[in-house]
Amino acid sequence: MYLPEHYRRLKRAPQVILPKDIGIILAYTGVNRDSVCVDAGTGSGWLAVSLARVAKHVTSYDVREDFIKIAERNREMERLENLTIRLGDVKKKIEERDVDIVTLDMPDSDKALKNAHKSLRTGGYVVGYLPHMEQVKKFVEVLDKLKFTETFTTEVIARDMLVREEGTRPSTKGVWHTAYLVFARKGE
Numbered sequence: 001m002y003l004p005e006h007y008r009r010l011k012r013a014p015q016v017i018l019p020k021d022i023g024i025i026l027a028y029t030g031v032n033r034d035s036v037c038v039d040a041g042t043g044s045g046w047l048a049v050s051l052a053r054v055a056k057h058v059t060s061y062d063v064r065e066d067f068i069k070i071a072e073r074n075r076e077m078e079r080l081e082n083l084t085i086r087l088g089d090v091k092k093k094i095e096e097r098d099v100d101i102v103t104l105d106m107p108d109s110d111k112a113l114k115n116a117h118k119s120l121r122t123g124g125y126v127v128g129y130l131p132h133m134e135q136v137k138k139f140v141e142v143l144d145k146l147k148f149t150e151t152f153t154t155e156v157i158a159r160d161m162l163v164r165e166e167g168t169r170p171s172t173k174g175v176w177h178t179a180y181l182v183f184a185r186k187g188e
């Protein structure tokens with residue numbers, strides 16, 4: 001899968017969110033220079049950095065100090081002063097209030113939805129990045145209980161093409177499944 005230079009230069013440790021999925025997160029949440037975001041887990045910070053390249057401010061939480069160190073290096077390299085990386089468990093607490101977007105890429109992220117709900121402004125978006133269908137089902141059940149609206153689940157499949165003298169066709173290599181994406185908005 002093609003990685004543009006501004007991703008190739010980023011360090012990575014745990015599984016990162018790839019540009020094909022980052023693109024749809026940016027597009028569907030409408031993140032812009034006025035947006036305040038919360039992200040978890042930070043991991044290597046690929047999504048956090050991508051949000052911070054666009055948003056007013058991003059706070060990203062992780063429970064692991066070793067991953068936070070890697071993400072901090074990416075933050076410094078990208079000179080993103082609007083990205084704050086915090087040690088913390090979002091299943092226990094999210095301190096920020098009135099935020100526009102909460103992104104969740106971590107195990108059992110449905111258990112962080114109550115805190116995401118508290119943190120969001122009305123109409124704000126929550127995004128779940130979930131590798132398995134079973135996780136999607138749980139996540140959507142909790143969204144419904146919390147009366148989130150406009151719940152929408154999708155998957156991005158990017159097919160790389162081989163363009164050659166002998167013939168042009170989809171490549172047989174590449175990343176197929178990464179994760180399902182669930183988007184929803186905090187109701188009134």
Ligand SMILES: C[S@@+](CC[C@H](N)C(=O)[O-])C[C@H]1O[C@@H](n2cnc3c(N)ncnc32)[C@H](O)[C@@H]1O
Binds near residue numbers: 105
């Ligand atoms: C797959 S990685 C996230 C990758 C990141 N989205 C990126 O694009 O680089 C999942 C992260 O969630 C963190 N995590 C797990 N449970 C957490 C929790 N309760 N609160 C915050 N972070 C958590 C893990 O330590 C891990 O770094």
